[in-house]
Structures are given as structure tokens and as C-alpha cells.
Amino acid sequence: MSYKQKIAARAAKAITSGMTINLGIGLPTLIPCYLDAKTQVMIHSENGVLGAGKAAAKENAHPMQIDAGGGYITVNKGASFFDSATSFAIVRGGRLDIAFLGALEVSEKGDLANWIIPGKFAPGIGGGMELAQKAKRLVVVTSHCTKKGLPKIIRQCTLPLTARKCVDMIITELAVFEMQDEQLILREIASESNLDEIREKTQARFRAPEGKLPIF
Amino acid sequence: MNKLTSINEAVNLIKSGQTIMVGGFGNPGTPMTLLEALLKSGARDLTMIKNEVNEPGIGISRLVEAGIVRKLIISHLGLNNRVIEMMNKGLVEIEFHPQGILAEKIRCGGAGLLGLITDIGVDTIIAESRNVSVFQGKKAILEPCIRADVALIHAAASDTLGNLCYTRTAFNFNPLMAQAADLVIAETFELVEPGGISPDHVHTPCVFVDHIVQVKNSRELYGVLAHHVL
Secondary structure, eight states: OOHHHHHHHHHHTTOOTTOEEEEOSSGGGGGGGGSOTTOOOEEEETTTEEEEEEEOOGGGOOTTOBOTTSOBEEEEEEEEEOBHHHHHHHHHTTOOSEEEEOOSEEETTOOEEOSOBTTTBOOBOTTHHHHHHHSSSEEEEOOSBOTTSOBSEESSOOSOOSBSSOOOEEEOSSEEEEEETTEEEEEEEOTTOOHHHHHHHOOSOOBOOSSOOOBO | OOOBOOHHHHHTTOOTTOEEEEOOSSSTTOOHHHHHHHHHTOOOSEEEEESSOOSTTSTHHHHHHTTOEEEEEESBOTTOHHHHHHHHTTSSEEEEOOHHHHHHHHHHHHTTOOEEEEOTTTTSGGGGGSEEEEETTEEEEEEEOOOEEEEEEEEEEEETTOOEEOOGGGOBTHHHHTTSEEEEEEEEEEEEOTTSSOGGGOSBOGGGOOEEEEOOOOHHHHSOOGGGOO
16 A cells, blocks of 8 residues: 555545545545445536546546546536536535645645745636635645655744644644644554654654554 | 538638637636637737646647737646746736636526626635635635637537537537637537537537537547546
């Protein structure tokens, strides 16, 4: 299992039947592969579909039916299509139970930075600010450190924010954290990791509850 | 009342220096044939408004790459490294908006509203270039509406009066932009007589549409992009 699959598999456990969810581009799109057959969810994609299904096989790909990342999709029974104003009424109106987004940095107060590295990377805002600010629950799914091995979960974001105090949960290949009363709490430890490694690779201050933590 | 127009007649109405809205999110809903004709028309110095910039060599990206677009008002540049490079070199000016706010600014433009009030982005760097105020005790951004000289729309079907109908994920910005420009040109694969689209299924009423151009659903311009198939 790659680190991305590990994160996606754990993220799928945050979803319960009846939820409406949005999956950011990249890693989050792997999450539905790990949902069990009994979990019924409505997947919203901000380009204008509620009820998105699996990726379409070549012979089923319809040129007018994609997700927000550009991949061809199937739709489930009960799906609907709509324009971008309606799509973001779903987002800003608070109809999303969970949005899963990637991160460049997350702060110990739950700030998220994921859209711009000034001078280096500026593909634009897309739907990220609205998803981060208005989903009922924002789950960040990300590698624990950058490609250079630097911590992504840090005291204060150095990059321009996507939204302030928006993150509810962070799932990495090493750990699961939850925000509670503006404090970061370690909830689970990956079977491949341990508390010492997590402390070493996390700059943000966090609380580790007493006793043995669940392993994922 | 018949609004059927030839593609050249329609595109020749667009002048250099104008502001043009273009429907589409990725390929679906992008008026590929109208954009190709606009590229060949000689118009330049254009300000263009679109969700994103398509991919290199496709749709609106071809106009940006050809240097006839002065400014892009956009939500993101997505997968388009060529346009990102042009932005970094200062060859095209980019104005970013959160996607749903861009949609809503355009909706306001079409609905005769001056703008909207939002808390999206209040704690971010975008607030630095916005009109920030306090509304009902909360920090808020006043966003002016957006209108354009021209809107280029892709519809799945139209009647000769200009009643439009969209399909699948090709709605996106099209119904909003079709209401928010002084001149609205819609391309369609399927042209029918009035009554050919049930009144229940008209998504954009004909009052908003000035010209209809019937286009061929060619695989080159509208087909599935092989690199996006798993």
C-alpha cells in the first residue's frame, strides 16, 4: 500500500452513510475506493454534479461528463447536474458534511495553506477557499512532510492562507489529528510509525492523550 | 425572430479590446468552435473571463498562447503550465477569484445587481485587493458584479429563437454568462424549430440570446481527452 493509499483508506473511515462530501483534486479522489459497499454517499464535484460515481472506463467515458479534476466519471442513480452558482450554493450554503483537501501547510490553530507558493506555484484559487471555509467538516489529507522532508503541520503557516481556523481533522501516513477547542490532538498512530517519529516530524504543538492510542 | 447566424458573421461582431466571457469547465461546455473562429478573426487585446484556461493547445488556451489575450479573469489555471509560464513572465495579466464567487459575480451582472457581499477570503491575501467592510458585525468583502461585451456559450441544443438547453457537466458557467453580456452568441450541436425543446426543459430563455451558430460535434474539438481516461 502506498502512503497515498494508506491515507485514503483511513480517510474513508471518516465517512458515514447519508453524507454529502466533496473530494479535492489528487489524493482525495482515491478515497471512494476504500468505502465499503454499504456506505451510501453523495459525492459533489464543484464543476456541477451531485452523485458522482466511479471513474468511467474508456468505453463509457462521455466527453461532457467529468469531475473537477478533469477525469471522466460515471454518475450514480439519483445524480443531478447544475450550474456553477448552484454548485457553490451547495458549498457556501453549508450542505457539505465533509470536504477533503490536500495541504501545503496546516497550523496548530487549524489554518490551511494550499493554493499558492508566491513566485513558484500559483495555479489559482479554484473552489478551495469556499470548501475550506464552509464545509461542515474539513479533513486535510496530506503527506506528513514536504518532499524535502520538512514538517507540513507547523506552529504558524508561512504561506498565504486558504482559510483561517478551518481544519477539523488531519490524516497523514503517520498520524490522525483532530482539532478540539483550537488545540491539536493526536488521535491515532500509523502501524508503521510511533509517537517519537510523529513528535520529530511535527512542528506544531499537539496533545497526545495518556495511554495507548489506536493504531491504523 | 430567427437568430441562426453563420459563424463568421457572429464572430465578426467581436472587436479588439473587448471583454469576452466564455463558458466551460475543462472541455465540457467550452464553445470550442466559436473560440477557434475568434482566434482566426484578427481580434486582439482581449480581456477574457472563464472558469479556467483549458489545457495547452485546447480551447481558450490557444488564444492566450497566440498572444491575443491581454487579461484573464479566472478561478484557476489548473493543468496549464504554458499559461502559468506566460503569467510568470508577465505576458498575460491574471485576476484570480474564488470559483463560486466568480460565478456569483457573473450571476449578479446578469441579474441587474451591482454586486454581492461575502466572507469568502476575508482572512486571506485576496482581501488586500478587495473592498473590505463590516456587514452585520462581520468582516466582509464587497464584490462588484461582472458583465462583458460578449458571452460565448456552448449549448447542447437550441431552437431557432435561442432557447438553450445544456447537458451533463457542460452547464457550469454557461447559463450564468448567457445572462451577463451585451451580446450573447451561443453555439449548439443540435438545432430545432421552436417547440422542439419542451418549455420545461429550457435552461436559458431565448430573451438572453442574440445569435445561434450551429456547429459540428467533431471528435478533434469535443472528443474525450485520452490522457484523462484511467
